[in-house]
Amino acid sequence: MFGAIGRWFKAVWYKLTGAMDQARRGLDTDPHVMRAKFDEIIKGKVNQIHTYKQAVATLIAQQEKKMAKVKSLTNEVQKLENLKAGALAMAKQAVAKLQGEGKTNEVVHADPNYKKCLTAYNDFAATLTEKQDHIKDLEGDIGEYDGSIASHKINLQQLQRDIEKLKSEAADAVADVITSKEETELADMINGISKDGMAKELQNLRDLRHEMRAEARVSREMAGTDSKVQEAEFLEYARSNTATDEFDALLGMAEGTEGAETAASEPERLEKKSSDSILPE
Numbered sequence: 001m002f003g004a005i006g007r008w009f010k011a012v013w014y015k016l017t018g019a020m021d022q023a024r025r026g027l028d029t030d031p032h033v034m035r036a037k038f039d040e041i042i043k044g045k046v047n048q049i050h051t052y053k054q055a056v057a058t059l060i061a062q063q064e065k066k067m068a069k070v071k072s073l074t075n076e077v078q079k080l081e082n083l084k085a086g087a088l089a090m091a092k093q094a095v096a097k098l099q100g101e102g103k104t105n106e107v108v109h110a111d112p113n114y115k116k117c118l119t120a121y122n123d124f125a126a127t128l129t130e131k132q133d134h135i136k137d138l139e140g141d142i143g144e145y146d147g148s149i150a151s152h153k154i155n156l157q158q159l160q161r162d163i164e165k166l167k168s169e170a171a172d173a174v175a176d177v178i179t180s181k182e183e184t185e186l187a188d189m190i191n192g193i194s195k196d197g198m199a200k201e202l203q204n205l206r207d208l209r210h211e212m213r214a215e216a217r218v219s220r221e222m223a224g225t226d227s228k229v230q231e232a233e234f235l236e237y238a239r240s241n242t243a244t245d246e247f248d249a250l251l252g253m254a255e256g257t258e259g260a261e262t263a264a265s266e267p268e269r270l271e272k273k274s275s276d277s278i279l280p281e
Contacts, residue, residue: 031178038170042163049159056152063145066138073135077128084124091117 094113108114 031174031181034177035170035174038166038173042166042170045159045163045166049156049163052152052156052159056149056156059145059149059152063142063149066142066145070135070138070142073131073138077131077135080124080128080131084121084128087117087121087124091121 091114094111094117095108098108098111098114103111
């Protein structure tokens with residue numbers, strides 16, 4: 001019992017599923033629905049490209065930011081180079097003054113002015129090295145951005161071409177569906193299997209045509225038109241044959257001509273014989 005109920009529910013489900021699939025197919029083959037679906041797909045692709053463009057724009061912004069940083073660091077490096085050179089020049093000047101005074105190297109190294117120049121020089125050199133390393137890192141990142149951005153631009157161009165192809169495909173698909181539906185409906189209408197009212201109207205016209213022809217035939221029969229036509233045909237045939245027979249007889253071509261002449265001369269002889277017996281002697 002439960003098995004039968006289960007099979008019944010399955011059958012109902014299959015029927016509903018089939019009906020829904022058929023209805024869905026009917027909607028999918030509608031040109032307006034197809035156009036709307038293509039438009040939706042194209043819109044989704046365009047949104048994806050827009051998001052992609054934003055991501056690429058972000059990369060380009062990061063690259064430009066790093067390039068600006070490199071430019072700024074390059075200016076700072078140039079400044080540090082000048083400062084380092086200035087510290088070295090001041091140190092040389094201090095050392096020359098102290099050595100001119102006959103000071104030993106120990107005294108020179110202990111001189112506050114010398115220490116100040118040495119500390120500044122070392123600081124400038126360390127900072128310069130740090131900034132130069134930073135510039136190298138940034139230039140490496142900028143080079144990677146160049147390759148990545150170029151690849152993304154190629155992908156964007158391909159996606160844009162795909163969208164143009166999709167638009168063309170949408171137009172062709174909708175045109176094909178409309179043409180196919182028109183051809184199918186026309187063929188079904190001609191074959192009398194169409195479900196719309198046009199086929200029914202066409203069949204009604206065909207039936208009406210047969211009915212009118214049958215009605216005209218019945219009317220002719222009721223009015224004796226057919227018998228009159230037949231009589232006219234018979235009379236015409238008789239006249240034609242009679243005229244032909246008479247013409248052939250005159251030419252001696254008709255069948256039984258000799259008999260006819262004999263039959264025709266026999267009364268003449270009787271008439272002549274009777275007339276001879278009446279004449280006086």
